[in-house]
Amino acid sequence: MKLTVLGCSGGIGGAHRRTTAFLVDDDILLDGGSGVGDLDYEELVRIDHVFVSHAHLDHVAFIPFLVDTVGEERRRPITVYGNAETLRILRSHLFNWLIWPDFSTIPDRSAPFLRYQEVRVGEAIRLGERTIRPLPALHTVPALGYCLDSGQGKLVFTGDTTYSDELIEHINRISDLRYLIVEAAFPDAQQGLALASRHMCPSLLARLLDQIKGDPQVLITHLKPGKGERIMTEILSYQGRLSPRRLESGMRLEF
Ligand SMILES: [Zn+2]
Ligand SMILES: [Zn+2]
DSSP, X not given: OEEEEEEOBSSOOSTTOOBSEEEETTTEEEEESGGGGGSOHHHHHTOXXXXXXXXXXXXXXXXXXXXXXXXXXXXXXEEEEEOHHHHXXXXXXXXXXXXXXXXXXXXXXXXXXXXXXXXXXXXXXXETTEEXXXXXXXXXXXXXXXXXXXXXXXXXXXXXXXXXXXXXXXXXXSTTEEEEEEEOOSOGGGHHHHHHTTOOOHHHHHHHHHTOOSOOEEEEEOBOTTTHHHHHHHHHHTOOSSOOEEOOTTOEEEO
16 A cells, blocks of 8 residues: 655644645545545545544544545445544535535435544444444544554554553554554643643653554654644654654655
């Protein structure tokens, strides 16, 4: 599988700051933040599946534009995957005829532009040779990470999460993990805010990484604009066994 980073910033501002969205091969989106807007029309039309980590706007804002843009051109619905609460929030607060039309009933209920599919931790989704496993994240709203398995290699994206023993336990059950994309939204000086908003800061991240078995390449995402350098300096100062790098827009990971 091939993952292309469309957006990995904790905010906006300039061409390199898009919110969370990853293109997987050419038919899967992992989160639908503002990075989706950089894809060409032809690339947008090819997207069949959107896996959502949680309902926060920086991860879903461009799903409504995607569905509206390509709906008429496609023969089958785009499937949006998420936990039950995420899907409920998307239906009630986004595709609710007020913020945006309910595309799960357009042009008609039997052949809509969009369909929802609930996913649960412990239940894998298979798409051909590829397997996508939801992981338990710990955030202010019910949230998931995902493990992508090509059959040849595996990648984990934690989504938005704070430190979680349960998440660590699930990551450590994955053998031969090649990439671990994990968030660090705030510097250590804002640890209180990181805990309150259930994000990670470098000290919490170091605690998590210290317990990761295996030898994945660790890539840091969701850095707050203006604080990225500071957060990365703090992360590197912990000098753990793993050597985290900053995830950048445009990066391609193959596994
Ligand atoms: Zn969030
Ligand atoms: Zn976020």
